[in-house]
Amino acid sequence: MAIDQLDGRIIVLLAREPRIGVLEMSRRLGVARGTAQARLDRLQSNGVIRGFGPQVDPAALGYPVTAFATLQIRQGQGPDVRAHLATVPEVLELHTTTGGGDMLCRLVARSNADLQRVIDRVVGFDGIVRASTAIVMENPVPLRIIPLVEQAAEDRPSE
Amino acid sequence: MAIDQLDGRIIVLLAREPRIGVLEMSRRLGVARGTAQARLDRLQSNGVIRGFGPQVDPAALGYPVTAFATLQIRQGQGPDVRAHLATVPEVLELHTTTGGGDMLCRLVARSNADLQRVIDRVVGFDGIVRASTAIVMENPVPLRIIPLVEQAAEDRPSE
DNA sequence: TGAAGTGCTGGTCATGTTGTCCAGCTGAAA
DNA sequence: TTTCAGCTGGACAACATGACCAGCACTTCA
Numbered sequence: 001m002a003i004d005q006l007d008g009r010i011i012v013l014l015a016r017e018p019r020i021g022v023l024e025m026s027r028r029l030g031v032a033r034g035t036a037q038a039r040l041d042r043l044q045s046n047g048v049i050r051g052f053g054p055q056v057d058p059a060a061l062g063y064p065v066t067a068f069a070t071l072q073i074r075q076g077q078g079p080d081v082r083a084h085l086a087t088v089p090e091v092l093e094l095h096t097t098t099g100g101g102d103m104l105c106r107l108v109a110r111s112n113a114d115l116q117r118v119i120d121r122v123v124g125f126d127g128i129v130r131a132s133t134a135i136v137m138e139n140p141v142p143l144r145i146i147p148l149v150e151q152a153a154e155d156r157p158s159e
Numbered sequence: 160m161a162i163d164q165l166d167g168r169i170i171v172l173l174a175r176e177p178r179i180g181v182l183e184m185s186r187r188l189g190v191a192r193g194t195a196q197a198r199l200d201r202l203q204s205n206g207v208i209r210g211f212g213p214q215v216d217p218a219a220l221g222y223p224v225t226a227f228a229t230l231q232i233r234q235g236q237g238p239d240v241r242a243h244l245a246t247v248p249e250v251l252e253l254h255t256t257t258g259g260g261d262m263l264c265r266l267v268a269r270s271n272a273d274l275q276r277v278i279d280r281v282v283g284f285d286g287i288v289r290a291s292t293a294i295v296m297e298n299p300v301p302l303r304i305i306p307l308v309e310q311a312a313e314d315r316p317s318e
Numbered sequence: 319t320g321a322a323g324t325g326c327t328g329g330t331c332a333t334g335t336t337g338t339c340c341a342g343c344t345g346a347a348a
Numbered sequence: 349t350t351t352c353a354g355c356t357g358g359a360c361a362a363c364a365t366g367a368c369c370a371g372c373a374c375t376t377c378a
Contacts, residue, residue: 002221011213018211023364032327037366048219052177052211054170056304060207061311062161068227068256068263070293082299089310094300097227097293104227104293105300108307134229134256134263140241141253141264145215148267151248152220182335191356196337 003048006031008153010039011049012146018052063090063108065115066136069122073101077127084125090118107133162207165190167312169198170208171305177211222249222267224274225295228281232260236286243284249277266292 003011009029013020020028026036043049058066073081078101085091085105093106107122109115115135123131162170168188172179179187185195202208217225232240237260244250244264252265266281268274274294282290 011215014213015215018213021364032329033365034328035326038325046219047216050214050216052213054173054177054211055209056170056174056308057206057209058304058307060205061307062314063307063311066254068254086300089306091300092304092307093302094298095225095227095295096297096299097295099293102293104295106302134258134261136254136256136263138255139253140255141245141250143252143265145217145251147248148217148220148222148251149215152222155221180335191358192336193357194355197354 002155003043003149003153005153007039007043007048008149010036010043011149014049014052015146015149058092058108063110065109065112066139067107067109067115067119067133068136069105069107069119069131069133071103071105071123071128072130073103074127074129075101077101078103081125081127084127085122088118088121091122161314162202162308162312164312166198166202166207167308169195169202170308173208173211174305174308217251217267222269224268224271225298226266226268226274226278226292227295228264228266228278228290228292230262230264230282230287231289232262233286233288234260236260237262240284240286243286244281247277247280250281260288 006029010025013025013028022037022040023033025040026033029036040049044051058064071081078096081103082094085094085103090107090109091105092108095104096102097104105122107115107118109118112135115133119131119133122128165188169184172184172187181196181199182192184199185192188195199208203210217223230240237255240262241253244253244262249266249268250264251267254263255261256263264281266274266277268277271294274292278290278292281287
Protein backbone atom coordinates (compact mmCIF):
# COMPACT_ATOMS: atom_id res chain seq x y z
CA MET A 1 0.00 0.00 0.00
CA ALA A 2 2.79 2.41 0.77
CA ILE A 3 5.01 3.57 -2.05
CA ASP A 4 8.74 3.30 -2.50
CA GLN A 5 11.06 5.75 -4.15
CA LEU A 6 10.58 4.38 -7.64
CA ASP A 7 6.83 4.72 -7.26
CA GLY A 8 7.37 8.26 -6.05
CA ARG A 9 9.49 9.11 -9.06
CA ILE A 10 6.84 7.66 -11.34
CA ILE A 11 4.10 9.80 -9.83
CA VAL A 12 6.18 12.96 -9.83
CA LEU A 13 7.22 12.35 -13.42
CA LEU A 14 3.64 11.81 -14.48
CA ALA A 15 2.52 14.90 -12.62
CA ARG A 16 5.11 17.04 -14.37
CA GLU A 17 4.76 15.57 -17.85
CA PRO A 18 1.48 13.73 -18.09
CA ARG A 19 1.63 13.08 -21.81
CA ILE A 20 4.62 10.78 -21.75
CA GLY A 21 3.99 7.09 -22.28
CA VAL A 22 5.27 4.08 -20.43
CA LEU A 23 8.20 3.66 -22.79
CA GLU A 24 9.44 7.20 -22.39
CA MET A 25 8.86 6.91 -18.65
CA SER A 26 11.04 3.81 -18.42
CA ARG A 27 13.80 5.64 -20.29
CA ARG A 28 13.70 8.58 -17.91
CA LEU A 29 13.67 6.38 -14.83
CA GLY A 30 16.38 4.08 -16.09
CA VAL A 31 14.36 0.90 -15.68
CA ALA A 32 13.00 -1.67 -18.09
CA ARG A 33 9.71 -0.92 -19.73
CA GLY A 34 8.06 -3.92 -18.14
CA THR A 35 9.03 -2.61 -14.74
CA ALA A 36 7.59 0.81 -15.34
CA GLN A 37 4.44 -0.76 -16.70
CA ALA A 38 4.07 -3.13 -13.76
CA ARG A 39 4.60 -0.31 -11.27
CA LEU A 40 2.10 1.91 -12.96
CA ASP A 41 -0.46 -0.88 -13.11
CA ARG A 42 0.06 -1.57 -9.44
CA LEU A 43 -0.27 2.09 -8.48
CA GLN A 44 -3.57 2.20 -10.30
CA SER A 45 -5.01 -1.00 -8.90
CA ASN A 46 -3.78 0.07 -5.46
CA GLY A 47 -5.87 3.16 -5.82
CA VAL A 48 -2.87 5.42 -5.27
CA ILE A 49 -3.41 6.77 -8.77
CA ARG A 50 -7.12 7.07 -9.28
CA GLY A 51 -6.97 8.13 -12.86
CA PHE A 52 -5.79 10.64 -15.41
CA GLY A 53 -8.85 12.75 -15.88
CA PRO A 54 -8.53 16.16 -17.50
CA GLN A 55 -7.88 18.98 -15.06
CA VAL A 56 -10.44 21.54 -16.07
CA ASP A 57 -10.11 25.17 -15.09
CA PRO A 58 -13.51 26.56 -14.07
CA ALA A 59 -12.27 30.09 -14.73
CA ALA A 60 -11.58 29.23 -18.38
CA LEU A 61 -15.07 27.81 -18.56
CA GLY A 62 -16.53 31.15 -17.52
CA TYR A 63 -16.66 30.61 -13.76
CA PRO A 64 -13.86 32.76 -12.40
CA VAL A 65 -15.29 33.17 -8.89
CA THR A 66 -14.61 30.52 -6.27
CA ALA A 67 -16.04 30.47 -2.76
CA PHE A 68 -16.24 28.20 0.21
CA ALA A 69 -19.51 27.95 2.10
CA THR A 70 -19.86 26.57 5.58
CA LEU A 71 -23.32 25.19 6.12
CA GLN A 72 -25.03 24.30 9.33
CA ILE A 73 -27.49 21.48 8.87
CA ARG A 74 -30.60 20.72 10.81
CA GLN A 75 -30.36 17.51 12.79
CA GLY A 76 -31.13 14.52 10.60
CA GLN A 77 -31.32 16.47 7.35
CA GLY A 78 -27.82 15.52 6.22
CA PRO A 79 -28.80 13.05 3.51
CA ASP A 80 -31.39 15.41 2.05
CA VAL A 81 -28.97 18.30 1.98
CA ARG A 82 -26.35 16.17 0.25
CA ALA A 83 -28.80 15.10 -2.39
CA HIS A 84 -29.82 18.72 -2.89
CA LEU A 85 -26.26 20.00 -3.23
CA ALA A 86 -25.35 17.20 -5.62
CA THR A 87 -27.86 18.63 -8.08
CA VAL A 88 -26.20 22.05 -8.19
CA PRO A 89 -23.52 22.08 -10.90
CA GLU A 90 -21.70 24.96 -9.26
CA VAL A 91 -21.05 22.84 -6.18
CA LEU A 92 -17.70 21.31 -7.06
CA GLU A 93 -17.04 19.56 -3.81
CA LEU A 94 -18.81 18.83 -0.55
CA HIS A 95 -17.48 17.64 2.78
CA THR A 96 -19.09 16.90 6.08
CA THR A 97 -16.96 17.99 8.97
CA THR A 98 -16.67 17.71 12.70
CA GLY A 99 -18.91 20.09 14.56
CA GLY A 100 -22.51 18.99 14.75
CA GLY A 101 -24.09 18.87 11.33
CA ASP A 102 -21.64 21.07 9.53
CA MET A 103 -20.70 20.90 5.91
CA LEU A 104 -18.16 22.70 3.81
CA CYS A 105 -18.61 23.13 0.10
CA ARG A 106 -16.65 24.63 -2.73
CA LEU A 107 -18.63 26.76 -5.15
CA VAL A 108 -17.91 28.54 -8.38
CA ALA A 109 -19.84 31.29 -10.11
CA ARG A 110 -19.71 33.45 -13.21
CA SER A 111 -19.31 36.66 -11.22
CA ASN A 112 -19.78 38.02 -7.76
CA ALA A 113 -23.35 38.82 -8.66
CA ASP A 114 -23.85 35.33 -9.98
CA LEU A 115 -22.43 33.96 -6.76
CA GLN A 116 -25.45 35.37 -4.99
CA ARG A 117 -27.69 33.33 -7.25
CA VAL A 118 -25.64 30.19 -6.59
CA ILE A 119 -25.68 30.73 -2.85
CA ASP A 120 -29.40 31.31 -2.90
CA ARG A 121 -29.86 28.08 -4.72
CA VAL A 122 -27.54 26.24 -2.34
CA VAL A 123 -29.08 27.51 0.87
CA GLY A 124 -32.63 27.63 -0.44
CA PHE A 125 -33.31 24.30 1.12
CA ASP A 126 -35.09 23.48 4.27
CA GLY A 127 -32.45 21.48 6.06
CA ILE A 128 -29.91 24.31 6.00
CA VAL A 129 -30.02 26.44 9.11
CA ARG A 130 -27.23 28.87 8.48
CA ALA A 131 -24.55 29.49 5.89
CA SER A 132 -21.43 31.60 5.84
CA THR A 133 -19.46 32.17 2.68
CA ALA A 134 -15.86 33.11 2.10
CA ILE A 135 -14.97 34.28 -1.38
CA VAL A 136 -11.57 33.21 -2.65
CA MET A 137 -9.36 36.07 -3.68
CA GLU A 138 -6.09 34.33 -4.40
CA ASN A 139 -4.89 30.77 -4.61
CA PRO A 140 -1.26 30.89 -3.51
CA VAL A 141 -1.02 27.09 -3.35
CA PRO A 142 -3.13 25.39 -6.01
CA LEU A 143 -4.09 21.81 -5.32
CA ARG A 144 -0.84 19.89 -5.31
CA ILE A 145 0.33 16.44 -4.44
CA ILE A 146 4.00 16.29 -5.37
CA PRO A 147 5.46 17.34 -2.01
CA LEU A 148 3.30 14.81 -0.23
CA VAL A 149 4.28 12.05 -2.65
CA GLU A 150 7.92 12.87 -2.15
CA GLN A 151 7.52 12.73 1.59
CA ALA A 152 5.61 9.45 1.41
CA ALA A 153 8.32 7.96 -0.79
CA GLU A 154 11.06 9.13 1.56
CA ASP A 155 9.37 7.64 4.58
CA ARG A 156 9.55 4.20 3.04
CA PRO A 157 12.88 3.73 1.31
CA SER A 158 11.68 0.32 0.24
CA GLU A 159 8.24 -1.11 0.22
CA MET B 160 -12.99 31.05 -24.55
CA ALA B 161 -16.37 29.50 -23.95
CA ILE B 162 -16.99 25.97 -25.03
CA ASP B 163 -19.57 24.51 -27.37
CA GLN B 164 -21.33 21.21 -27.09
CA LEU B 165 -18.67 19.24 -28.93
CA ASP B 166 -16.06 20.59 -26.56
CA GLY B 167 -18.28 19.63 -23.67
CA ARG B 168 -18.65 16.10 -24.97
CA ILE B 169 -14.90 15.84 -25.37
CA ILE B 170 -14.27 16.88 -21.77
CA VAL B 171 -16.95 14.62 -20.36
CA LEU B 172 -15.69 11.71 -22.42
CA LEU B 173 -12.14 12.28 -21.25
CA ALA B 174 -13.28 12.60 -17.67
CA ARG B 175 -15.08 9.30 -17.82
CA GLU B 176 -12.47 7.34 -19.77
CA PRO B 177 -9.19 9.15 -19.58
CA ARG B 178 -7.10 6.45 -21.21
CA ILE B 179 -8.72 6.67 -24.63
CA GLY B 180 -6.71 8.28 -27.39
CA VAL B 181 -7.67 10.84 -29.95
CA LEU B 182 -8.58 8.21 -32.51
CA GLU B 183 -10.95 6.35 -30.22
CA MET B 184 -12.37 9.68 -29.11
CA SER B 185 -13.15 10.71 -32.66
CA ARG B 186 -14.93 7.39 -33.22
CA ARG B 187 -17.10 7.87 -30.14
CA LEU B 188 -17.94 11.44 -31.02
CA GLY B 189 -18.64 10.69 -34.66
CA VAL B 190 -16.22 13.29 -36.01
CA ALA B 191 -13.01 13.08 -38.00
CA ARG B 192 -9.84 12.46 -36.10
CA GLY B 193 -8.39 15.78 -37.17
CA THR B 194 -11.38 17.54 -35.69
CA ALA B 195 -11.08 15.82 -32.36
CA GLN B 196 -7.38 16.55 -32.30
CA ALA B 197 -7.85 20.20 -33.18
CA ARG B 198 -10.53 20.63 -30.52
CA LEU B 199 -8.43 18.97 -27.90
CA ASP B 200 -5.41 21.07 -28.80
CA ARG B 201 -7.53 24.19 -28.59
CA LEU B 202 -8.98 23.26 -25.23
CA GLN B 203 -5.50 22.79 -23.90
CA SER B 204 -4.03 26.00 -25.30
CA ASN B 205 -7.16 27.82 -24.12
CA GLY B 206 -6.38 26.67 -20.64
CA VAL B 207 -9.76 25.00 -20.28
CA ILE B 208 -7.94 21.69 -19.91
CA ARG B 209 -4.88 22.35 -17.84
CA GLY B 210 -3.46 18.88 -18.12
CA PHE B 211 -3.86 15.22 -17.46
CA GLY B 212 -1.91 14.79 -14.29
CA PRO B 213 -2.43 11.66 -12.21
CA GLN B 214 -5.15 11.98 -9.61
CA VAL B 215 -3.45 10.75 -6.48
CA ASP B 216 -5.43 9.60 -3.47
CA PRO B 217 -3.76 10.84 -0.29
CA ALA B 218 -5.53 8.13 1.70
CA ALA B 219 -3.85 5.42 -0.37
CA LEU B 220 -0.55 7.15 0.28
CA GLY B 221 -1.07 6.78 4.01
CA TYR B 222 -2.77 10.10 4.70
CA PRO B 223 -6.40 9.21 5.33
CA VAL B 224 -7.27 12.27 7.40
CA THR B 225 -8.33 15.48 5.69
CA ALA B 226 -9.04 18.77 7.39
CA PHE B 227 -9.70 22.38 6.51
CA ALA B 228 -8.05 25.07 8.57
CA THR B 229 -9.16 28.69 8.64
CA LEU B 230 -6.26 30.94 9.52
CA GLN B 231 -6.33 34.51 10.62
CA ILE B 232 -3.23 36.35 9.52
CA ARG B 233 -1.57 39.34 11.07
CA GLN B 234 -1.73 42.45 8.95
CA GLY B 235 1.02 42.43 6.33
CA GLN B 236 2.23 38.93 7.08
CA GLY B 237 0.39 37.35 4.18
CA PRO B 238 3.38 36.71 1.93
CA ASP B 239 5.42 35.21 4.76
CA VAL B 240 2.61 32.92 5.80
CA ARG B 241 2.14 31.74 2.22
CA ALA B 242 5.82 30.95 1.90
CA HIS B 243 5.69 29.08 5.17
CA LEU B 244 2.67 27.02 4.24
CA ALA B 245 4.11 26.20 0.85
CA THR B 246 6.92 24.34 2.60
CA VAL B 247 4.55 22.01 4.44
CA PRO B 248 3.86 18.94 2.27
CA GLU B 249 0.63 18.19 4.10
CA VAL B 250 -0.81 21.51 2.93
CA LEU B 251 -2.47 20.47 -0.30
CA GLU B 252 -4.13 23.73 -1.12
CA LEU B 253 -4.22 27.29 0.14
CA HIS B 254 -6.61 30.12 -0.55
CA THR B 255 -6.84 33.66 0.64
CA THR B 256 -10.40 34.74 1.22
CA THR B 257 -12.48 37.77 1.91
CA GLY B 258 -12.48 38.82 5.50
CA GLY B 259 -9.36 40.69 6.55
CA GLY B 260 -6.32 38.50 6.32
CA ASP B 261 -8.02 35.18 6.30
CA MET B 262 -6.79 32.04 4.64
CA LEU B 263 -8.28 28.64 4.15
CA CYS B 264 -6.12 25.59 3.67
CA ARG B 265 -6.66 21.92 3.06
CA LEU B 266 -4.53 19.58 5.12
CA VAL B 267 -3.98 15.87 5.22
CA ALA B 268 -2.44 13.74 7.96
CA ARG B 269 -1.59 10.14 8.73
CA SER B 270 -4.01 9.98 11.67
CA ASN B 271 -5.92 12.24 13.99
CA ALA B 272 -2.91 12.30 16.26
CA ASP B 273 -0.68 13.15 13.33
CA LEU B 274 -3.05 15.94 12.41
CA GLN B 275 -2.08 17.66 15.63
CA ARG B 276 1.56 17.61 14.52
CA VAL B 277 0.61 19.03 11.13
CA ILE B 278 -1.50 21.76 12.65
CA ASP B 279 1.26 22.65 15.06
CA ARG B 280 3.62 22.96 12.17
CA VAL B 281 1.15 25.02 10.18
CA VAL B 282 0.26 27.46 12.92
CA GLY B 283 3.71 27.52 14.50
CA PHE B 284 4.51 30.65 12.63
CA ASP B 285 4.50 34.18 13.81
CA GLY B 286 2.15 35.73 11.31
CA ILE B 287 -0.74 33.45 12.23
CA VAL B 288 -2.99 34.91 14.87
CA ARG B 289 -5.64 32.26 15.19
CA ALA B 290 -6.58 29.00 13.53
CA SER B 291 -9.70 26.89 13.58
CA THR B 292 -9.77 23.44 12.11
CA ALA B 293 -12.60 21.31 10.80
CA ILE B 294 -11.85 17.65 10.28
CA VAL B 295 -13.50 16.05 7.28
CA MET B 296 -15.63 13.06 8.11
CA GLU B 297 -17.23 12.30 4.79
CA ASN B 298 -16.91 13.51 1.24
CA PRO B 299 -20.38 13.13 -0.26
CA VAL B 300 -19.40 15.08 -3.38
CA PRO B 301 -15.79 14.49 -4.40
CA LEU B 302 -14.23 17.17 -6.55
CA ARG B 303 -16.15 17.06 -9.80
CA ILE B 304 -16.39 19.10 -12.94
CA ILE B 305 -18.72 17.22 -15.27
CA PRO B 306 -21.99 18.91 -14.24
CA LEU B 307 -20.38 22.32 -14.63
CA VAL B 308 -18.95 21.44 -18.02
CA GLU B 309 -22.34 20.24 -19.16
CA GLN B 310 -23.94 23.45 -18.01
CA ALA B 311 -21.27 25.56 -19.67
CA ALA B 312 -21.73 23.66 -22.93
CA GLU B 313 -25.50 24.06 -22.78
CA ASP B 314 -25.25 27.79 -22.25
CA ARG B 315 -23.41 28.22 -25.53
CA PRO B 316 -24.96 25.97 -28.16
CA SER B 317 -22.26 27.15 -30.54
CA GLU B 318 -19.10 29.01 -29.83
C1' DT C 319 20.82 -25.71 2.60
C1' DG C 320 17.75 -26.00 -0.90
C1' DA C 321 13.41 -24.76 -3.24
C1' DA C 322 9.97 -21.68 -4.46
C1' DG C 323 8.45 -17.28 -5.37
C1' DT C 324 8.89 -12.49 -6.68
C1' DG C 325 10.53 -8.74 -9.26
C1' DC C 326 13.67 -6.86 -12.67
C1' DT C 327 16.04 -7.05 -17.21
C1' DG C 328 16.40 -6.91 -22.12
C1' DG C 329 14.49 -8.83 -25.92
C1' DT C 330 10.84 -10.13 -29.56
C1' DC C 331 6.45 -9.59 -32.21
C1' DA C 332 1.94 -8.04 -34.29
C1' DT C 333 -1.11 -4.41 -33.79
C1' DG C 334 -2.81 0.07 -33.14
C1' DT C 335 -2.01 5.00 -32.52
C1' DT C 336 0.25 9.31 -33.37
C1' DG C 337 1.95 13.33 -35.85
C1' DT C 338 1.85 15.32 -40.10
C1' DC C 339 0.58 15.90 -44.32
C1' DC C 340 -3.12 16.64 -48.26
C1' DA C 341 -7.31 18.04 -51.36
C1' DG C 342 -11.96 18.94 -51.23
C1' DC C 343 -16.31 20.53 -49.12
C1' DT C 344 -19.41 23.69 -46.43
C1' DG C 345 -21.07 27.78 -44.25
C1' DA C 346 -20.30 32.37 -42.58
C1' DA C 347 -18.32 36.87 -42.87
C1' DA C 348 -16.68 40.78 -45.56
C1' DT D 349 -18.51 37.04 -54.83
C1' DT D 350 -14.51 36.18 -52.53
C1' DT D 351 -12.19 34.76 -48.59
C1' DC D 352 -11.61 32.27 -44.62
C1' DA D 353 -12.03 28.94 -40.89
C1' DG D 354 -13.41 24.53 -39.79
C1' DC D 355 -14.61 19.83 -40.94
C1' DT D 356 -13.99 15.52 -43.68
C1' DG D 357 -11.73 11.39 -45.19
C1' DG D 358 -7.60 9.79 -46.58
C1' DA D 359 -2.60 8.85 -46.77
C1' DC D 360 2.17 7.86 -44.73
C1' DA D 361 6.22 6.81 -41.69
C1' DA D 362 7.43 6.58 -37.01
C1' DC D 363 6.37 5.21 -32.74
C1' DA D 364 4.15 3.07 -28.54
C1' DT D 365 1.50 -0.64 -26.76
C1' DG D 366 0.19 -5.19 -24.96
C1' DA D 367 1.66 -9.67 -24.84
C1' DC D 368 4.96 -12.61 -24.58
C1' DC D 369 9.73 -14.91 -23.23
C1' DA D 370 14.18 -16.73 -20.80
C1' DG D 371 17.48 -15.47 -17.57
C1' DC D 372 19.09 -13.48 -13.28
C1' DA D 373 19.18 -11.76 -8.40
C1' DC D 374 17.14 -11.72 -4.04
C1' DT D 375 14.17 -13.10 -0.20
C1' DT D 376 11.29 -16.33 2.30
C1' DC D 377 10.62 -20.35 4.47
C1' DA D 378 10.81 -25.17 5.35
